[in-house]
Amino acid sequence: MRARPIVLVVFLLQGCAYHRLAVRNPNPADQYYHSVxxxxxxxxxxxxxxxxxxxxxxxxxxxxxxxxxxRSLIxxxxxxxxxxxxxxxxxxxxPTQEGTIEP
Incomplete structure (x- = not known):
């Protein structure tokens, strides 16, 4: 019986897991994320x-x-x-100008 409120709280406080990949010197054209x-x-x-x-x-x-x-449950x-x-x-x-890419 005590497990029900704990399970409910855990379910309501669910979060998302993020994996993020960004470039070293970002030059974003827009501030919004497009999703797929x-x-x-x-x-x-x-x-x-x-x-x-x-x-x-x-x-x-x-x-x-x-x-x-x-999604993880699926x-x-x-x-x-x-x-x-x-x-x-x-x-x-x-890019606004040509240049070389440093390794």
């Missing part, structure tokens, strides 16, 4: 390719992959056969 829902089937064997179509320059400044308790209950995630990205500005 992605689902991999068959342990990653079949996944529809998603395109970052909001970027005019085809350059990305930052990429985040989010998952939540519900992955666990299907033993990894279905893996939903939300991908968020920010576009970069077009």
């Amino acid at each position: 829902n992605s689902t991999a089937f068959g342990w990653g064997a079949a996944e529809e390719q998603k395109v970052a179509d909001k970027c005019e320059t085809s350059l990305l400044s930052e990429v985040r992959v989010r998952t939540s308790l519900g 992955t666990v209950l299907t033993l990894g056969a279905v893996q939903p995630a939300r991908i968020e990205y920010r576009c970069s500005k077009m």
Whole structure:
């Protein structure tokens, strides 16, 4: 009986897990994240390719992959056969001048 309130509180306080990849010197063109829902089937064997179509320059400044308790439960209950995630990205500005890339 005491476990019910604890489970309810844990369920209501669920959070999201983030994986973030950013470039060293970001040059964001916009301050908003554009999101795409992605689902991999068959342990990653079949996944529809998603395109970052909001970027005019085809350059990305930052990429985040989010998952939540519900998405994680789907992955666990299907033993990894279905893996939903939300991908968020920010576009970069077009470089203004030519230069060299330092390693």
